Amino acid sequence: MSRPIPWLSTEETTVRRTPTQVALVTATALTLVACGGGGDDKDSQAPSAPTGVSVQAGSALSAHVMWGKAKDNVAVSGYVVYRGKEKVKDVSADQLMIDVTGLKPSTAYSFSVRAKDAAGNLSSHSDKKAVTTPAAAAEDKKAPAQPLKLRGKHEGSRGAALTWSAPAKDEGITSYDVLQGGSKIHSVGGDATSAKVTGLRPGTDYSFTLQARDAADNASPASAPVELSTPKGSGDDPDTAPLAFEANRSKSDKDGAYYLDLSWLPPEIDGDVPSYEIHLNGKLTTTLVWGNNPPVGRSTESVYAGKKPGVTYKVKIRAKLPDGEWGRFSPELTVVTGEANS
CATH class of the missing domain: 2.60.40.10 (Immunoglobulins)
Structure with a gap:
């Protein structure tokens, strides 16, 4: 041993x-x-294609891909993310977003997602979503300013709505990263001033922060945290x-x-x-x-x-x-x- x-x-x-x-x-x-389990029956039914796919350029070199859960007659075991016809990565069934890195500035890309099950069945491709990475800022090592006035409120027992203020001057922000417990859980475009967070637990205290990111992939200091509690629902604990x-x-x-x-x-x-x-x-x-x-x-x-x-x-x-x-x-x-x- x-x-x-x-x-x-x-x-x-x-x-x-x-x-x-x-x-x-x-x-x-x-x-x-x-x-x-040794049975003779083989699962030959493929999962449904993932829906709600969205893509956001995180910087000149990266993109953030998100999607909704697919369905299967047994169980979805994971997802496969594609850039054009090329497979980017396999992820687990609970992972509904990834950051794709190694991209080129000022370049158009198309992403799609397929669901898979334990028997190896693959769904059809989701709708393809296009994104164009921004131009790279030469020798840009200055991070955007810290986001301010982050606010939040719960939306039901499993979601939250966050809002913040746009910077007073152009900071060259290409995206905002939402962090919870120090981990990135969501990303939205640089012109956004709000975000929806889902998949939370009822009756739980949460603390969210926000980081701004520019085309050179410089990240700002995290904002002051916003704390909120989701209500506890019947049978939700x-x-x-x-x-x-x-x-x-x-x-x-x-x-x-x-x-x-x-x-x-x-x-x-x-x-x-x-x-x-x-x-x-x-x-x-x-x-x-x-x-x-x-x-x-x-x-x-x-x-x-x-x-x-x-x-x-x-x-x-x-x-x-x-x-x-x-x-x-x-x-x-x-x-x-x-x-x-x-």
């Missing part, structure tokens, strides 16, 4: 999963999905804790160290979980950040627990939700190193 590099329990570590690591961790779950959390102990034959072998299922929420926090004895110890698509099904992680027997650990985990907020903690489990059969 391979082991992670030991860490000091008083320090925080971040584990970034490469696609290969994710594949190894979840090989069994992926095999089960691919086999479809799902449990956001990881499910079926288990913690066991093991001992390495190689270095004689003890490990806490953790496993869990993602919380039942709309969208994938991009990362998890592991807390030992009430303190954050490790952050797991998945590379590319998060694993399918049960996740596993071995945590170094030193070489001393008889040490008690209390361990719990929580997930970072697709809206950038942290979910509830799992039940806290107790594991003792060096017990019988360890």
